[in-house]
Amino acid sequence: MSLLRSAATISGLTLLSRISGLARDILVARTFGASPLTDAFWVAFRIPNLLRRLFAEGAFSQAFVPILGEARNRHGQDKVKVLLDHVFIVLLYALMLITVLGIIAAPWVVTAMATGMSHSSSDTAFESAVWMTRVMFPYILCMSLVAFASAVLNTWSRFAIPAFTPILLNLSMIAACLLFTGLFGTPVYALAVGVMLGGVAQLLVQWAALAKLGLTPRLSFNIKNAWADPLVRRIIRQMGPATLGVSVAQISILINTNIATWLPAGSVTWLSFADRLMxxxxALLGVALGTVLLPSLSAAHSKQDTQAYSHLLDWGLKLVLLLGVPAALGLALASDALVATLFNYGAFSAADVQQTRLSVMAYAVGLIGILAVKILAPGFYAKQDIRTPVKIAIGVLIFTQIMNVIFVPLIHHAGLALSIGLGATANALCLLVGLRRKNIYQPHAGWLAFFLRLTPAVIILALWILFLQHYMSWTALTPGTINAWINGLLAQLLPPHLNFTLSRLLTLITLLVSCGLVYFAALFIVGFRPADFTRRR
Structure with a gap:
């Protein structure tokens, strides 16, 4: 299977995950509204979710995949299975200990994460947050084992199952909203149960996929033997700087969220909706490409194939530019269309659309940087060099806060989004310079020709978006626009409020589909072909 096809598979399944997640959030809002109890759920859910991002999907995968790929290419199947057994044993017992401690210490953990809930006036919310934290804390155990299974499946080029399983969490929470709320005196508790059921479902599906490959690890009580494995020790040593690197990103998010709370009311919401669009x-491009590249880069490194290593990075970066530049352009020029169509209902006013639009445009400035980091960072991880990206991430954190000092007083919440985008761009540039200086990445010929062909296609797309925008309206039905024309066609079929919603949705679809057709037609005319981006593993 080609890398392009693998990336497309992951992108398609990730799109389903994002759509099901959006449906989940809509249903949660409709069922539970916004209240202290829903705040309690999101606080409780954030605790194991934060640990999952720090250790399971972040640090563990970055440390484990390159070493597993090296073992697979240099040793036999028996050696690989021993490594899987030992890593599983150490991971399982460490997670069980963390889970027990987390359940016992839940009141203190909630207090540290949400100090406002510990006040006497919020006793009910605090107690609910503690109860749900205890119910959901084993989620970190499930998801860490899911990360273990995903790393193995991705190394064996089985990308579809790991990309699919996040959908199960969304479906489980949707089912909890619809079926379980009546089972609890406090209905929101159903969501906590739904999260746990979703975690178990993801684990079962991935464990079944491991069983088909004959790679299911064996449980043993001999922790000492597993701990003594030198490869396990290497993974643990690599996890230290990897955890620090992931923590830097989380710290940046926490700082920016805190700054947003000091800005005009609604700033956090505007940024959150803009972030969802980003x-x-x-996810569809950056995460997908990063996922398929890391095992391939690790294999090239283990074979000392420096030419293939650079070819893989070339392939990833060219796809980022080919698909990321039009995505950034669309977010910047059609941000009002996206925001209004998705969110401009009920209490979310036209003024909110404009404020969110500013955040989307600011984020779009850094989209290429955000995507490029997903390609360039694995260039270091596959070489088992995690410290360099961590050092760069710390420098970028400082740079981002300096940008906040400059831009937030000028453009308020959009300044936070712009600082993140510029920080991501700086991160990507530093990673690229680092790869070049260490002679890890040597770009091959053809980049100038690539840019000369890409530029006219992007210009044509930009002109097309600007042209169509003159004939479309998003927060009101302006006479003579495409929205008004579609609205007139539907007037006899639907009530006015549904008519307006559907006409706006159809107009957005018209915009997106026509932009895709124009851009890919332009790419074909200037000489791009699918075969240019198809790589065999």
């Missing part, structure tokens, strides 16, 4: 291209 997640689509980031």
């Amino acid at each position: 997640e689509f291209p980031t």
